Structures are given as C-alpha cells and as structure tokens.
Amino acid sequence: MKQFLLYFFGFIVVLFTSCTAYLDERPDLSLALPDNLKELEALLDYEDRLTLYFPAAGDIAADYYFLHEPDWQGRNIDARNTYTWFPEAQNPNDWIYAYIKIFISNVVLDNIEEAKAGNLTENDRKEIKGRAYFYRGWTYYHLSQLYCPHFEYGDEDSEYGLPLKHSSDINEAIERSSVETTYVQMVSDLEMAVRLLPEKSSIETRPSKAAAYGALARLYLVTGNYEKSLAYADSCLQIKDNLLDYNELNPTANLPFALLNEEVVFHAIMLTSSGIHTQSRAYADSLLVQKYEEDDLRSALYFRLQPNGQFWFKGFYSGSSANFFAGIATDEIYLIKAESLVRLDRLPEAHETLNSLLVTRFTTGTYQSDWDGSQEMLLSKIITEREKELLFRGGIRWSDLRRLNRDSRFAKTLRRKIGDVEYELPPNDLRYTFLLPFDVVQQSDLKQNPR
DSSP states (O other): OHHHHHHHHHHHHHHHHSSSOGGGOOOOOOOOOOOBHHHHHHHHHGGGGGGSOBOOHHHHHOSSEEOOHHHHHTSOHHHHHHHTTOTTOOOHHHHHHHHHHHHHHHHHHHHTTTSBOTTSOHHHHHHHHHHHHHHHHHHHHHHHHHHSOOOOTTSOOOSOOOBOOOSSOTTSOOOBOOHHHHHHHHHHHHHHHHHHSOSSOSSTTSOOHHHHHHHHHHHHHHTTOHHHHHHHHHHHHHHOOOOOOGGGSOTTSSSOSOTTOTTEEEOOBBOOTTOTTOTTTOEEOHHHHTTSOTTBTHHHHHEEEOTTSOEEEOOOTTSSTTSOBOSEEHHHHHHHHHHHHHHTTOHHHHHHHHHHHHTTTBOTTTOOOOOOSOHHHHHHHHHHHHHHHSTTOTTTHHHHHHHHTTSTTTOOOEEEEETTEEEEEOTTOGGGSOOOOHHHHHHHOOOOOOO
16 A cells, blocks of 8 residues: 555656646556555545645735735745736646646546445445545636636636546546536536535545535535525535634634634645745735724734734634635635525525624624615625635635626725835736646647636
C-alpha cells in the first residue's frame, strides 16, 4: 500500500512541478491501480488531500478586505494581478489542484465496483463511492465559479463550460462542455453523494449526506432555483442545525473559533499559497466593519483593532489564521434558507429563520428585528447579513457578487487603490470569469474565455 501511494503521488508531483496542469499532460505512465477498498479509502484520506487547496482566485479578487501597497508589492505576479482585476490574470494552481482532486475521485470511481472488500464492508464501499462523487461535484462547483460565466436556470446556454473528466484515463479527449452541462454534472455527482453517504460523518473532514445537501443548497441558490435551494437547505438542517451561541465565546481570544466547531458540516481549506489573506496583511473592509451594530458580538469576535485604526480579521472557522475555511457550516445554510424563503415570498418563515441565526450573534436579550414587513427590506437585510457573517470564507463572496450583479438593487462596482493608481471592476464585467491557464489552452486547444 505504501509503495502504491508513493508511486501515485510521485506522479502527482510530476504534474505539480511541470509548468502545465493535469489536463495538459498525457504521460505514458502505467499506474499501479488499487484493487481493494482499503487502498481506495486511503486515496481519499491521504493527508486529507481532498479537503485542502480549494480555489482562491475569487477570494483574492473579492471585496471584503484590502491590502496596503507594500504588502501587495510583496506578493507574486498572479496574486497582484488577480487582486487588481487585471484582464489577463492567471491562477494556474487553482486549476491544477482542482483537477488533481477530480483525478483522484475518478481513480476511486473507476475501481470501486471491482475492488476487493478485504476487512471492509459493502457499506464501506458505498460510503467511499459517495465521498468520491461528493469531491468531484464539489470541486467542479468551485471551478465553475471562477472559469465559467455566471449561470442561472432559464439562461441561454453557453459554450464556456468546464472540461468534464468522467474517468481517470489520462488519454481521454479534452474539450469544454457547455455551462448547462457543467451544472448537470455537478448536480448529478452531488445527488449521487446524497444517496450513498451516511447522514453524518465520523469526522467533519469527511463529507456526509448533510454536506452534500448543503453543497446542493449553495449551488441552487447561486443559480436562482430557490425552490430547490430551500429544499436542500431544509434537508441539511434536519440532520444538523447547530448554531454557536456567540455569547459563550471569548472576544479577547486571538482565535475565538475552535477547529471543527459545532456549526461545521464539512471542513475544507482554501489554497493560501499567495499569502494574500495572511492575517497581518489583509485588512477587513472599513465600510463593512461599520455595518455591525453596537450589541453585535461578531464585531469583537471577528475583528482585532490595529494601531493604524484598521482591523485584522480573527474569526476564522478553520480555527487557524494560517488556514482559510472553505467548507460548509450551518450559519451559511440558515442564510440560504432565509433568502430562498424571502424570494419565494414566504416572508414570515424567512424572518423567523433569519432571527434564529441573529439571536445567537447578539448580546443576550438585545437583538430586535427592525423589519417593516416588506419583502424588499427583508431581502436586503439577508443579503447584508451574508456579507457580515460569511466574510473570509473561501468560495462564497465571489459567487455572491456574480449573482447579485444581475439585480440593480445589489449590483456593486468594486474599487481598489494601489499607490496613485485606482482600479475598478464594474458589475457583470467579463473579468468576473477568469481566464483558463494559458498553458492549458495552448496544449489542449481549449477555447479561452472571452475578454
């Protein structure tokens, strides 16, 4: 088993150290394929590889933080360009790490049915298969939010979908699917995960049925299918609806939130190699900090005031300032449910759901809703609470900006300044879809995203 893992990840290292990504390479290597369930399980568990390194480009480009010029100058060229929305910005590591996850998932799926059970059971086979489907679908979702144009059900289809790998055959033809086909694949994978996974996992670094429900809830919210986002959010919360009472946390602690806190449904980490989001560099957006009310405990639990009058973020749900939470947590699911309800004009239920969350975020006995009974006010409040609750969470804000830009009430022009140079990203700009890595396009003849 050890020899197999060393050989397999030796192959992965080759892909990393080359200048091209997994999709570019067609090496003539004969992999020693696993033939039993224990080895397939080990592939999914190896160094928690499939829970690490989720794509970061959207969060580098997002608006909940800013950098001072010296810190920006100290980053690599890809990070600097992404931060300032340079049209040709590249993020090859996001692509490479994601397709490695997909490759590993496909290795498992290609071999799971014939693998010998050994000392594991058929229920173990079912769960291992479900985990592979989850990782593949969830990874495709993250890629779609960077490399595909924003898509809502009912939109005209687009040719700029993802290359979809259905097997681990490295000689399989590579071509872009349509965007709608990309979403069909994601939904299919995550629905398979729902059918195969247990309701809860033994540890939150392994996906569960609740995690797959949560992933589908996010996907359907982003695509504007509010009936389904509500149904999947409800299904997730029926399994796990825990909320932290922020009154019980220590606001003076350097890191108030423990690793795998009780709100975590699925634990994952964003790729942080750029150093952009290092706590001492990334200052929280000043206008966002001002939105927290006096008795809102998040103000003290999320932020640390610095001598320059600006704020570092400390409310990491990863339990570490070195790691950026990119998983699924119940607070997000409550907000998905609330937004889905209000968009379906089920206002009292939406209000009750939002209040269930916010009462845990304010000093005991102080929270009072100011809702005036209108749909517009309640929707606006939920959107604002998403900003205030889910900042510094990998994979959320960029998708929110993309989808909300279609609504003039919430569309936003992003602005940044480095030295004397000002940068802008207007709503619905083509730069909200990142370019595929140049090497991938050159060597695989994939059609590049427009500029």
